[in-house]
Amino acid sequence: MTVTPVDLSVYLVTDAAQCEARGRSVAETVAQAVKGGVTAVQIREKHTDGGDFLRTVTEVAAVLPEHVALIVNDRVDVFLAARAAGIRVSGVHVGQSDLPPSAVRDLIGPHAVLGLSAATPDELRAAAQDPAGVHHVGIGALHATRTKADAPPSLGHDGFARLARLSDLPAVAIGGVNPADLPRLREAGAAGAAVVSGICAAQDPSAAARAYADAWSRVPARSREKDLA
Numbered sequence: 001m002t003v004t005p006v007d008l009s010v011y012l013v014t015d016a017a018q019c020e021a022r023g024r025s026v027a028e029t030v031a032q033a034v035k036g037g038v039t040a041v042q043i044r045e046k047h048t049d050g051g052d053f054l055r056t057v058t059e060v061a062a063v064l065p066e067h068v069a070l071i072v073n074d075r076v077d078v079f080l081a082a083r084a085a086g087i088r089v090s091g092v093h094v095g096q097s098d099l100p101p102s103a104v105r106d107l108i109g110p111h112a113v114l115g116l117s118a119a120t121p122d123e124l125r126a127a128a129q130d131p132a133g134v135h136h137v138g139i140g141a142l143h144a145t146r147t148k149a150d151a152p153p154s155l156g157h158d159g160f161a162r163l164a165r166l167s168d169l170p171a172v173a174i175g176g177v178n179p180a181d182l183p184r185l186r187e188a189g190a191a192g193a194a195v196v197s198g199i200c201a202a203q204d205p206s207a208a209a210r211a212y213a214d215a216w217s218r219v220p221a222r223s224r225e226k227d228l229a
């Protein structure tokens with residue numbers, strides 16, 4: 001697999017309802033968050049039809065600088081439609097109940113980013129050994145979250161660190177992640193933190209993103225983190 005390196009350190013996962021509750025579109029929220037230091041964006045639309053999902057991806061792509069990865073949650077069809085329309089999309093994130101990584105890889109091709117959720121040692125092992133070439137794993141839930149009703153049980157920092165140590169792939173933490181969590185996550189070897197409400201529901205997404213980016217940069221990169229990036 002030859003995937004362009006992706007900076008997952010401050011990884012914004014969008015939620016349209018949270019953005020709209022603050023009077024902003026997803027694209028407006030992303031544009032502000034990128035100014036604050038978001039390094040990767042995942043568009044996650046659990047209750048939107050394909051056309052609206054594609055529209056949101058298109059609007060977000062238009063405001064994203066080249067160096068910020070744009071990842072589509074779940075919907076390989078939306079990723080493919082966006083790419084076919086000439087929109088710069090980087091890849092897809094799927095979970096254990098979505099299309100299997102091998103099917104996704106066959107569809108998205110060798111150069112696209114493929115993220116996979118993994119919350120147990122078995123899932124991490126399978127992800128690393130999958131011939132589909134999983135690029136990174138999302139490990140959660142770090143803390144309880146109100147954003148995803150069916151999130152896995154909370155791991156806490158010790159649980160996350162134990163799983164991150166077992167992972168041969170770059171691992172991002174997700175679920176109730178606050179800026180104060182980032183130094184400890186980075187020390188545990190995380191490649192980054194995935195955040196929904198901490199940025200989408202913030203009054204000022206740029207300031208919120210900056211708080212995550214500053215907290216991340218307070219701790220130097222571990223050598224293993226660099227190896228995995």
Ligand SMILES: Cc1ncc(COP(=O)(O)OP(=O)(O)O)c(N)n1
Nearest residue numbers: 074093094095096117138139174194
């Ligand atoms: C970075 C990252 N990690 C985990 C998830 C969760 O994915 P999944 O388990 O498929 O759940 P949904 O997001 O589809 O509800 C994620 N989206 N991103």
Ligand SMILES: Cc1nc(C(=O)O)sc1CCOP(=O)(O)O
Nearest residue numbers: 140141145147148175176196197
């Ligand atoms: C999309 C998602 N996946 C999770 C997992 O644990 O796999 S938790 C989650 C939602 C995270 O939202 P917030 O940052 O608002 O807590």
Ligand SMILES: [Mg+2]
Nearest residue numbers: 074094095098
């Ligand atoms: Mg999913």
